[in-house]
Amino acid sequence: MDVGFLGLGRMGRPMALNLVKAGHRVRVWNRSPQAAEELRAHGAVPVATPAEAFRGDAAVTMLADDTALRAVLVEGGLLDQAEKPGVHLGASTISVALAEELAAVHGRAGVAYVSAPVFGRPDVAELGKLNILAAGPEDAIARAQPLLDAMGARTWRFGEAPARANAVKLAGNMMIVAAIEAMGEAAALGEAHGVAAADLLDLLTSTIFAAPVYKNYGASIAAGRYEPPGFGLSLGAKDVRLALAAAEAARVPMPLASVLRDSLLDALAHGDGEKDLAALATVSMRRAGRS
Amino acid sequence: MDVGFLGLGRMGRPMALNLVKAGHRVRVWNRSPQAAEELRAHGAVPVATPAEAFRGDAAVTMLADDTALRAVLVEGGLLDQAEKPGVHLGASTISVALAEELAAVHGRAGVAYVSAPVFGRPDVAELGKLNILAAGPEDAIARAQPLLDAMGARTWRFGEAPARANAVKLAGNMMIVAAIEAMGEAAALGEAHGVAAADLLDLLTSTIFAAPVYKNYGASIAAGRYEPPGFGLSLGAKDVRLALAAAEAARVPMPLASVLRDSLLDALAHGDGEKDLAALATVSMRRAGRS
Amino acid sequence: MDVGFLGLGRMGRPMALNLVKAGHRVRVWNRSPQAAEELRAHGAVPVATPAEAFRGDAAVTMLADDTALRAVLVEGGLLDQAEKPGVHLGASTISVALAEELAAVHGRAGVAYVSAPVFGRPDVAELGKLNILAAGPEDAIARAQPLLDAMGARTWRFGEAPARANAVKLAGNMMIVAAIEAMGEAAALGEAHGVAAADLLDLLTSTIFAAPVYKNYGASIAAGRYEPPGFGLSLGAKDVRLALAAAEAARVPMPLASVLRDSLLDALAHGDGEKDLAALATVSMRRAGRS
Amino acid sequence: MDVGFLGLGRMGRPMALNLVKAGHRVRVWNRSPQAAEELRAHGAVPVATPAEAFRGDAAVTMLADDTALRAVLVEGGLLDQAEKPGVHLGASTISVALAEELAAVHGRAGVAYVSAPVFGRPDVAELGKLNILAAGPEDAIARAQPLLDAMGARTWRFGEAPARANAVKLAGNMMIVAAIEAMGEAAALGEAHGVAAADLLDLLTSTIFAAPVYKNYGASIAAGRYEPPGFGLSLGAKDVRLALAAAEAARVPMPLASVLRDSLLDALAHGDGEKDLAALATVSMRRAGRS
16 A cells, blocks of 8 residues: 555654555655654655655554644644545544544545554564554545554454544553552552562562553562653653543543542652653652652 | 361362362361361361361461451460460451551460461462462461462562561552552543443453453453452452551552542442442442443 | 723623723623623623723723633734723633733733732622732733722732732632532531531531631532522533643642542533532532432 | 549640639549649649549540540540449540440440530630530530530530531541641642742632631641641541541541541651641642642
8 A cells, every 4th residue: 555654753663664564655754854764774755744645545643642743734734735645544642632623624624534543662563563443434444454454463443433542542541550650559558568669569560460561660660760761751641631631521530540640740740751651659659758 | 287277268268278188187167167067078177166276387367357367366365375376377368457466466475477468369269379478487487388389379478577468468459459440430431432341441451451450350340240249349448448557557648549448438338349349440430420 | 991891791790880880981892792781771881892892991801711711802813903902901710821821912912911810709799899819010900900999809919920810719719619529528427427417517617617618608518509500510610620720730739629620520420510519519428329 | 513524635724724714613634643733723623533533413525536535434444433424525536436436335334425526726715615516415415514605605516426526526627627738739839830828828818718727727838837736737637537437437438538638648757747737738839849
C-alpha cells in the first residue's frame, strides 16, 4: 500500500519502519525533518510537508498529543486539501473529546477515520508486537488491516465510534499509574515497618503481580532509579488528566484516578515531571516523611 | 517432624494435607471438629483441643483473623501450658499490631514465633505452591524450612521481626484491592463511552495486565459474576482496614488505600460483603448511575 | 458615570439596578432582550447589541460562564471596535485561565480590565451588599470605585493581576462545596447511629458553624428540600472544576477538592444537576445505602 | 447537689469550678493530685481516689480519651464498688464504641449513664457557655440538668442511647478539621496564583465564613502561627480516627474524612503533632512544593 506516516518520535519511528519492512511504500514526515531524512536509508520516502504525507491509500499519525495533532491536522488544513488518504489511522494518545471532534470533521471531509492508539513501549514497537486498539468504520479497519498487522501483534476492535478506542487507551494508562501508586504506598508502608522497598516489591512483582507493568516500574522504584525516563511522569499526568476529562464528560466519578491526579501534581510540583513515571512512588515516601 | 496444625479452613486444610504428604506427623485441630476428623483418612491425627495441637517440633496456625487467633492462642492460654512447640508458624493474615504483640508474648514464653502469611488461593495451596512470607528468628525459620517447603513453592524472608511479614502481606492484599478498584473505574469509564466492560477488561488483562490477579478478578467483573465468592469482599475490607491501621501506627498516609476503604464500605453498605471481592467494581458503576 | 451592563440574570439584574439607583446612566444588554426591556421602567436604557453596552466610562459583564463571556466579548469582537469602555469590570465567575487571557487581550486593545467577581446571593445583590473581589490596574479600580460601592458592601483588593481575584473566588466557592460535603458526611454518620440529620445539623449550624453558608445549606439538607435551587448543583460542579483547573495549572494538589469533584459527578450522574447544591448531601446518604 | 468531678485538665478545671460557683458540693479528682489541690481554695473538695469522686448525686468525667477513661472507670472497677453516683455524665470525647460499651456496663451496674460531650474551648468553658450534647435516660438528664446548666449555655438532647451524643460530637470535630483542610487547600491555590494566604483568608473568614472556627484557625494559618496549640493536631487526628471508626462500624463511607485522615497523618509524620490543629494547612503547602 501507499502510506503516509506523520510523527517519527520514539514510537512513530519503529512503527513506520515496520511498515517499510512489510513492503509498503511509506512517505514519512516529521516536524524536525532530520528524523524523516534518517529513514531514507531504510527505504522510506521523506516528504517536506504534512500535506504530502497525508494522502495515498492510508495515513498514520503518531504525534505527541492533542495540541500537536490539532496543529498539524486541523489548523494545518489537511482535511481541506484536494488529495486525501483513503483512511486515516490516528495512533496518538489523544483525548476522547478530540477523537469525537476528529470523527466529525473527517466525516464532513469524506475521509475514513480510525482511532488506533497502541499499548507497548518503543522496544515492543520495534518488534512489531504492539497491541493496537482500533475503532472506526469497519471497512476502513479492514482495508488498513495489513498496516495494523505490520505494526502490531494484534488488533483489538472497539466498534465504529473512533473515540471508544481512545477511552480504552486512557483507561489502561490510568490503570498503569494506579499500579505505580499502589506500589509506592505499599513500599512506604513496608519501609515504615522495616522492610526494604526492594524486598517487598521483588516478592510482589515476582508472584501475584508478575506482569511487565509491575516488574518494570517496580524495579525502578526498588532501585530509586528514575532517569532516564522510559515513560515520562508528565506524560502520565497528561493521560490521567485526559482520563478524568473523559470521565467528567460522561459523569463518571473515579476517586482512585483522582488520587492519582493529586499524587502526580505533587510530583510535578516537586520537579519530577521529566523523570520516569515510577518517580510517582517518591510522593508516597515524602508524605510519610521518609524522603 | 512432629507438627500441630490449628485451623482447617479452605486454606488450612490443603496446607495440613501437604505436611502429611511430605511425611510429617501432623496433629490437626479445628474449632468445628468435623474438619479435623475428615483428615484422619488422609493420615492426620485429629486432636480434641488446641493445647494438644500446639506442641511438638512445630505448630502452624491458620485461623480466620485476629479475633480467632487471639481467642485460641492468647485467651486460650496456650503459651502458659507446660508443653510448647519448638516453633510457632503463624500463617493467618493478621494485624501488624497483633504480630508485634505475639512476638513479645512468645518471647516471654520461650517459644520461637515466626510470622508466615501466604499468597495463593486454595487451589495453589493444594498444589503446595504457595508463596510464603517468613519473618522471625533465623534459626527458627531454618528449622521450619522442611514444613515451609512442603506447603509452598518458595519462602520469602523478611528478617527477624515477625510483624514485617504481616506488613508485606497486608500491603500485597491492599494492592490486590487496588487492582480491582482500578478495573472497576476503568470499566465504568469505558461503559460510559460505549465500550462493554468485558471487551475493555479482556484487552487489558490479556496484554499489559496479564497477571493472575487481573485475569481472575477481571473475568468476574466482565461476567458480573460475584457468587460464590473466591475471596470474600468482607475479607478484603478487613485486610485494607488492617493495612491502614498498620500505616496509621507508623504515620504513613495512603490516600489510594483510603479510597479502597471507602469503596469497600460502600459495597458493604449495599449488602455485598458475602460476594466475591470483584463485586467492588459494582461500586464504580453505581457511582456513575449505571447500576 | 456612563455605564454599560451586559448580562441581566439573577445576579446581574439587581446589580444593574443598584447602579441606576446610585445615579449612573446605565445601558443594559441581555441575550434575551426581554430582561433588558424590563429595566427600562426602572430607568435603565436597553440597548440591542453588546457593542452598544460595551463602551462609555465603564462596562460591567455578568455573564453565565467562560463560554458566554468568550462568545460575547472575544468572538463578538467587542475589543476590536472603535469605541471602547474606560474600564471593563468582569464580575462573572470565570476560569483563571480566561481571566489571564482577558488581561492580555485587553492590554493589547488598550482597555483596562478589572476582574471583579462577587460573593453573595441575589437577595444580597439586591441590597447592594455584595462582597466584591477586585484585581486589576490600581487606577482603573479607583475610577470604578463608585460603581463597586453601588453594588457592594465592600471591595476586597487582590493586586494588579486580574486573575488573582478569580482564583480567590474559585477557592471560596470550593470551600462552600466542602462545607456541604462535610455536612453530608456528618449527617450520614449521625443517621447511621440513630441521630436525625435535622437534629445534628441544627446543633452544629447553631453553634460552632453559625455562618450563613452552613445555616442555609444545612437547613436544606435537614429538610431534604432541594428545589427550587438557590445555587444550582451543576454550577457548583463547574466552579469546583475551575478551581481544580487553576490548581492543576499551578501544580497544586487539592485532595479535598478532588473528593468534591467526585461527589458532584455522582450527583450529576444521578440526575441532580438542576437541584440546589445542597443536594450534594444525598450522595453521602446513597454511598451509605441510606437513600 | 453532691457531685464528683474526675479529670481537671484544660476543660475539666473550668467546668468543675462552674459547678462550685453554682453552689454544688464538688469533690474533685485528678491523676496528678496537684490540679485537684489547687481547686481547694475555690471551694472544691479534693479527693485522693477516683472512687471517692465517683459517687454522690452525680459524677462527671472529663478525661483525656478512651484509654484514660477506660483505665479509671472500667479497669479501676469504679462500677463494682458499693457506693455509686446517681448519674454519670461522661463529658470526654470518646469513641462511639466505648460509649456503647459504657451504656451496657452502667446498665448492669445500675448506674444511669449520660454521654455529655461538649463543644467549646477552655475560655468558653470558663464562661459556663459550652454547648453540651446529652444523650441517655431522659430522667437522668433531667436530674442532671442543674449541673449541665452550670457548665453550659445550652443542652442539646439526642435521645436515650448515649453513644448518639458521641457520634454527633465526632461528626462535629470532623467538620472542624474539614474546614481547616479546605482553608489550607484554598490558601495553597491562592498563593500559587500570587495571593497571600492572609489576604485570601481575611476575606473569606470575614464574609461567607464568618464563624469562629474559620476565624480562629484562619488567623493562625494566615500568621503561620501554630504554637502554642489551642487544640492539638494529634487530638484532631484522634477525633477523625474515631469518627472514621464510628462510620466504619455503621458502614458509612466518608471520603472527605478519609482525606482529612491522610493529611493529618502527613502532618504527624512531619513532626507537627504537638502543634495547633491549624498546622494541618502546612500539608497543603508542602504538597504544592511551597514549604
